[in-house]
Amino acid sequence: MSADDRESAVTDPRLPVRAVLEGEFVNDRPQAPRVTWMRRFMNWWKRSPRVPLWAKDRVHAVQAAKDLVVALLRSPFRFLGAVVRGLVVAVRWWRSWVTVRDYREAAEQSEKLADKFGDIRELTLFRWKVTGAVVAGVAIVGAVADLVYGHQALWIGGGVIAVALAVLGRRKDGSPGRKAVLAGPRTLTWTMDPQVLVDAFRDAKLIGKDETLRLVERATRQGDGWAITVDLPATRKAADVVKNRDALASALAVDEVQLIVERVRGNGGHAGRVAMWVADEDPYAAPPLRTPLLAVQRWDAWRPLPFGRDARDRRIDLPLVWTSLLIGAIPRQGKTMAARLVAAALILDPHVRLYVADFKAGKDWISAAQVAHRFMSGDGTEHVLALIDWLVELVGEVQGRYRRMQELDDLTCPESKVTPDMSRDRALDMPITAVFIDEVQLPLEDRTPVEVQGKKLTAGEYIGELLTWLAKKAPAAGLVLVLATQRPDSKTIPSKLRAVLGSRFALRVIDWRDSNIVLGEQMNTRGYDSSRLLPSHKGVGILRPDGETEAGADVLALTVRTFYMPNEDWRELCERGRGLREAVGTLTGHAAGQEAQPMLDHAAVAKAIGSGGPMAAEAVRATDVELPEPLASVVDYLADGDDGHDFVPTSELVEALGLEMTTFGRDMVELGCRSTRDRVATADGVRQVRGYAVADLLAAAERLRDAAVIEGEVIDGER
Numbered sequence: 001m002s003a004d005d006r007e008s009a010v011t012d013p014r015l016p017v018r019a020v021l022e023g024e025f026v027n028d029r030p031q032a033p034r035v036t037w038m039r040r041f042m043n044w045w046k047r048s049p050r051v052p053l054w055a056k057d058r059v060h061a062v063q064a065a066k067d068l069v070v071a072l073l074r075s076p077f078r079f080l081g082a083v084v085r086g087l088v089v090a091v092r093w094w095r096s097w098v099t100v101r102d103y104r105e106a107a108e109q110s111e112k113l114a115d116k117f118g119d120i121r122e123l124t125l126f127r128w129k130v131t132g133a134v135v136a137g138v139a140i141v142g143a144v145a146d147l148v149y150g151h152q153a154l155w156i157g158g159g160v161i162a163v164a165l166a167v168l169g170r171r172k173d174g175s176p177g178r179k180a181v182l183a184g185p186r187t188l189t190w191t192m193d194p195q196v197l198v199d200a201f202r203d204a205k206l207i208g209k210d211e212t213l214r215l216v217e218r219a220t221r222q223g224d225g226w227a228i229t230v231d232l233p234a235t236r237k238a239a240d241v242v243k244n245r246d247a248l249a250s251a252l253a254v255d256e257v258q259l260i261v262e263r264v265r266g267n268g269g270h271a272g273r274v275a276m277w278v279a280d281e282d283p284y285a286a287p288p289l290r291t292p293l294l295a296v297q298r299w300d301a302w303r304p305l306p307f308g309r310d311a312r313d314r315r316i317d318l319p320l321v322w323t324s325l326l327i328g329a330i331p332r333q334g335k336t337m338a339a340r341l342v343a344a345a346l347i348l349d350p351h352v353r354l355y356v357a358d359f360k361a362g363k364d365w366i367s368a369a370q371v372a373h374r375f376m377s378g379d380g381t382e383h384v385l386a387l388i389d390w391l392v393e394l395v396g397e398v399q400g401r402y403r404r405m406q407e408l409d410d411l412t413c414p415e416s417k418v419t420p421d422m423s424r425d426r427a428l429d430m431p432i433t434a435v436f437i438d439e440v441q442l443p444l445e446d447r448t449p450v451e452v453q454g455k456k457l458t459a460g461e462y463i464g465e466l467l468t469w470l471a472k473k474a475p476a477a478g479l480v481l482v483l484a485t486q487r488p489d490s491k492t493i494p495s496k497l498r499a500v501l502g503s504r505f506a507l508r509v510i511d512w513r514d515s516n517i518v519l520g521e522q523m524n525t526r527g528y529d530s531s532r533l534l535p536s537h538k539g540v541g542i543l544r545p546d547g548e549t550e551a552g553a554d555v556l557a558l559t560v561r562t563f564y565m566p567n568e569d570w571r572e573l574c575e576r577g578r579g580l581r582e583a584v585g586t587l588t589g590h591a592a593g594q595e596a597q598p599m600l601d602h603a604a605v606a607k608a609i610g611s612g613g614p615m616a617a618e619a620v621r622a623t624d625v626e627l628p629e630p631l632a633s634v635v636d637y638l639a640d641g642d643d644g645h646d647f648v649p650t651s652e653l654v655e656a657l658g659l660e661m662t663t664f665g666r667d668m669v670e671l672g673c674r675s676t677r678d679r680v681a682t683a684d685g686v687r688q689v690r691g692y693a694v695a696d697l698l699a700a701a702e703r704l705r706d707a708a709v710i711e712g713e714v715i716d717g718e719r
C-alpha cells in the first residue's frame with residue numbers, strides 16, 4: 001500500500017478500524033503445528049512400504065475385501081483338502097515305518113537283504129503290534145472320554161486331529177504329495193495362487209529353478225483383466241521379461257496379445273520390477289472404437305491427439321508437433337486410417353495449414369481437399385514432379401521462418417522454435433504446417449531424371465533428400481511430416497530419412513526385418529515385432545512415440561488399436577474443419593480455390609540442402625572423393641556409355657580400359673567387386689560369360705565414397 005493510499009484510508013470515514021485490522025494481521029500466528037504433523041503422518045503413511053497397500057488406496061482395499069470374501073468362502077473346501085492331504089501323508093509315513101522301509105532299503109543296497117530278513121520281519125511284527133496297541137489304546141481312551149465327558153470329547157479330539165492333519169497337508173513349497181501328470185488349465189489360476197505365477201516365470205526360464213518372485217502389488221482387477229506387479233530376483237532384468245513375453249504368455253496359457261508386460265521405471269520402479277496385465281479375452285476382438293474427435297467442435301494441434309486405445313483400454317494420445325510420423329504396413333491393415341486420424345485432429349485446428357499428397361489416388365483423402373492448402377491425388381509422373389515443387393517450396397518456407405525467428409524478441413520467440421502463440425499469430429505467418437504423403441514409396445521409387453543445379457538425380461532420390469532435410473530441420477519450425485508406406489523396406493525409404501522421423505507406427509508387416517525398418521534397429525530383440533500381429537487385428541500396430549503418452553514417458557513402444565473413422569465421419573470432420581477455417585479466415589490455397597504456383601527457389605534449396613545436408617556429402621563425393629583404380633575407370637566407362645545394361649562382361653571392361661585380365665580381377669576383388677556369370681548376347685549368339693553386375697559395381701563405388709567421406713569428416717573433426 002502506498003503512502004497516499006494509506007493516508008486516504010485513514011482519512012476515509014468509511015474505514016475507521018482499518019489500521020487496527022492491519023496490526024492484527026501482522027501479528028497473525030503461523031499455522032498450528034498439528035496440521036503439519038498430520039500432513040507428515042499422511043505422507044509417511046502413503047510412502048511407507050510397511051503399511052499394506054490396501055490401507056493406502058481404495059482400489060486395493062476393495063480388492064483386498066473381495067479376496068477376503070473369496071478366501072472365507074473357499075476356506076472349508078481348502079481345509080478339507082488339507083486334511084485329506086495330511087491323512088495321505090500320515091498313512092504313507094506309517095506304512096514306511098511299519099514295513100521298516102529305510103532298514104530294508106539299506107539292506108537291499110548292501111545286498112544283505114537275505115541276511116537281515118529275519119531281523120526285518122521281527123521288527124515289522126513288533127511295529128504292527130505297537131500299531132495295534134496304539135489303536136486299541138486310543139479306542140479305549142476315546143470310549144472312556146465319551147462315557148465321562150459325553151460326545152463333545154470325541155468332537156474336540158477329532159477336531160484337534162483334523163487341524164494337525166491340515167497343518168501336515170498344507171500347501172507349501174516342497175510339501176510332499178504327488179504332482180499331476182497333466183495339470184488342469186492354468187489360465188487365471190495365478191490370480192488366486194501366486195505359486196502358479198512363479199511356476200510360469202520358471203517355465204518361461206525368466207527366473208531360475210530355485211528363485212522366486214516378490215509380490216509388489218497383489219492381483220487386482222483393472223478393466224477387463226488382471227494386473228499384478230512383481231519384483232524379479234536380484235540381477236534378473238525386467239527388460240528380459242518384456243523381450244520374452246511370448247514364453248511367459250505360453251506359460252500362463254494366454255495369447256500373447258492378451259499379455260502386457262511393462263517395466264516400472266522412475267520413482268517406485270527399478271530395473272527388476274515388472275507390471276503385468278492379462279486380459280480376460282482378446283482385447284482387439286471387440287467392435288471398432290469411434291474416434292472421440294467426433295464429439296469435439298475443435299482441437300488444438302499442440303495437444304497430443306487421440307490416436308487409439310491400448311489393450312488395457314487406456315486412451316493413447318500422440319504428440320505430433322515438433323516431430324514427424326512414419327506409418328508402415330502391408331496393404332489393408334489400416335495405414336490410411338491411422339494417417340487420417342492424425343489429419344482429422346489437425347483439421348479441427350483452424351490454424352493448421354495442410355499439404356495432402358495422396359499417391360494411392362483413391363477416395364480416402366478426397367474430403368481433405370476442402371481444407372488443404374495444397375492437395376493432389378494421383379500416381380503419375382506429373383504428381384511426383386508436383387511433389388518436388390511442394391517440398392522445394394516448403395524448404396524455402398522453413399528457411400524463411402528461421403530467418404524471421406532471428407529477428408523476433410526473446411519474449412515472443414524464446415528459442416529457435418515455433419511456440420503455440422507464434423503459430424496462431426497470423427501476422428507472423430508461421431502456422432503449424434502438416435504434410436501428409438500416403439504411399440510415399442511411389443514418389444521415392446520414381447526414376448524420372450531431374451537436374452538440380454547441374455547435378456543429375458532421379459526424382460525419387462531428390463524427394464528423399466528433400467524429405468530428409470525437412471524431417472531433420474523443419475519440425476522446430478512448425479512443420480509436421482506424416483508419411484505412410486506400403487513397402488517399409490530399406491531400399492524404398494532411405495535409412496537417413498528413417499533415422500530422422502521421430503515417431504513410428506508399424507501395423508502388421510511380413511517379417512521382423514520390415515518391422516525393424518519402421519520401428520528402428522533391434523526393436524524385435526526388445527520384444528516389439530509387428531509381424532506377430534494377427535491379420536484379423538485391423539488397425540492394431542506398435543507405436544513408438546517421440547514423447548510422452550498416456551502409458552508413460554518411459555514406455556519405449558506400445559501396442560495400440562487406432563480409433564476407427566469411416567468415410568462419413570472423416571467427411572464430417574473435414575466439413576467441420578472447413579467451417580472453422582472460414583470463420584477464422586484461414587482457408588487458403590487449394591481449399592479456397594486459389595491454386596497458386598509454388599514459390600520455387602531451386603538454387604537456394606540446393607544450397608541449403610548442400611550445406612550440411614545429405615547433398616553436401618554428395619557434393620563432396622562428386623568432386624573431392626577419388627575412387628581407387630581400376631574402379632574409377634570402370635565407373636567412368638559405365639557413365640560414358642550408359643546403354644541401360646545391368647551386366648558388363650569382364651572382357652569388355654579389360655579391352656576398353658586396356659588392362660590385364662588377371663591383375664584387373666584381383667584388384668577388383670580387393671575393392672569388394674566379385675565377378676559372376678551371366679548370359680549375354682554376343683556376335684556368336686547368346687553365351688554365358690564372366691562379368692560384373694552394374695548395380696554391384698555402383699554399390700561398391702558408393703561404399704568406398706561413403707567410407708572416404710566419413711574418414712574425411714572424422715579427420716576434420718579431430719582437427
Ligand SMILES: Nc1ncnc2c1ncn2[C@@H]1O[C@H](COP(=O)(O)OP(=O)(O)OP(=O)(O)O)[C@@H](O)[C@H]1O
Binds near residue numbers: 330486562
Ligand atoms: N482401427 C480400426 N478398427 C477397425 N477396422 C479398421 C481400423 N483401421 C482400419 N480398419 C479396417 O481396415 C481396412 C483397411 O484400412 P486402410 O484402407 O486404412 O488400410 P491401408 O493399410 O491404408 O490399405 P492400403 O495399403 O490398401 O492403402 C479398412 O477397410 C477398415 O475397415
